Amino acid sequence: MNTITNSLVQPLIKLHDILVPEVYAAAPVNNPILGPNLQALNGVSFIQGLVKVSVTGGLIVGVLVFFFNLLVGGITYISSGGDKGKTEMARGKLTNAVIGIVVMFLIFAVVILTGDILGTDLLLIDITVLQVK
Amino acid sequence: MNYLAQRSINSGVNMSGIGNIGNITSPADAASTFNQIISTSIGLMTVIAIIWFTFVFLTGAYSIMSSGGEKGAYETAQKKIRTGLIGLVAVIAGVFLLDFAGWIFGFGAGDILNPGNWIINIGI
Numbered sequence: 001m002n003t004i005t006n007s008l009v010q011p012l013i014k015l016h017d018i019l020v021p022e023v024y025a026a027a028p029v030n031n032p033i034l035g036p037n038l039q040a041l042n043g044v045s046f047i048q049g050l051v052k053v054s055v056t057g058g059l060i061v062g063v064l065v066f067f068f069n070l071l072v073g074g075i076t077y078i079s080s081g082g083d084k085g086k087t088e089m090a091r092g093k094l095t096n097a098v099i100g101i102v103v104m105f106l107i108f109a110v111v112i113l114t115g116d117i118l119g120t121d122l123l124l125i126d127i128t129v130l131q132v133k
Numbered sequence: 134m135n136y137l138a139q140r141s142i143n144s145g146v147n148m149s150g151i152g153n154i155g156n157i158t159s160p161a162d163a164a165s166t167f168n169q170i171i172s173t174s175i176g177l178m179t180v181i182a183i184i185w186f187t188f189v190f191l192t193g194a195y196s197i198m199s200s201g202g203e204k205g206a207y208e209t210a211q212k213k214i215r216t217g218l219i220g221l222v223a224v225i226a227g228v229f230l231l232d233f234a235g236w237i238f239g240f241g242a243g244d245i246l247n248p249g250n251w252i253i254n255i256g257i
Binding site for chain 2: 026027028029030031032033034038041042043044046047050130131132133
């Protein structure tokens, strides 16, 4: 009797194992073109990284533009040759470049200060409130 | 001696598809293969997008060169390069944006990127 029960139950268990895998993990969909570092990210960490990279990239581009404006302003100053209008123009370019880069690097100070006044941390936006739970 | 339930029923042939993706032996395999096919399509579209972006960028740069200080032509070329760049970032971000949308709607980690698993799960 026991063997008959066993012989009836065993195939059923096997069938159940095949049809309903207990722990099943297929490799998720990814983008095979991207590098392994990028592929290891999930959606949230990718967006965090993208924001960070955009800010850093903006600062780098700003520094380059500042550098070239300073260069062009300096050359205009040199070649103005006492011409009143040209000297004014060169001076304006130089002061604008300096003001611009000071403002650019003050951005974090301004944001932190504003956040402090408003009683919140603007650099640490909590996106978990977006999540539908 | 074999009992009735122990009899293995042999259909005579092992059915299989063609090539690597035809060699599926279990439902888990099938789900994995399904995911792989989607991944490969995404990869293919990314490749096409990168190649296309290269041409958009180069033709845009060429338009800037040949604009010769003409305001309208310069701005058109600039717009072309900018939209191309935004598109490239969007293509690369696509998979991650889907994952982010899944995170917002309360899917588990990476669940929305696993359609093969859904098919397994809707089985009775």
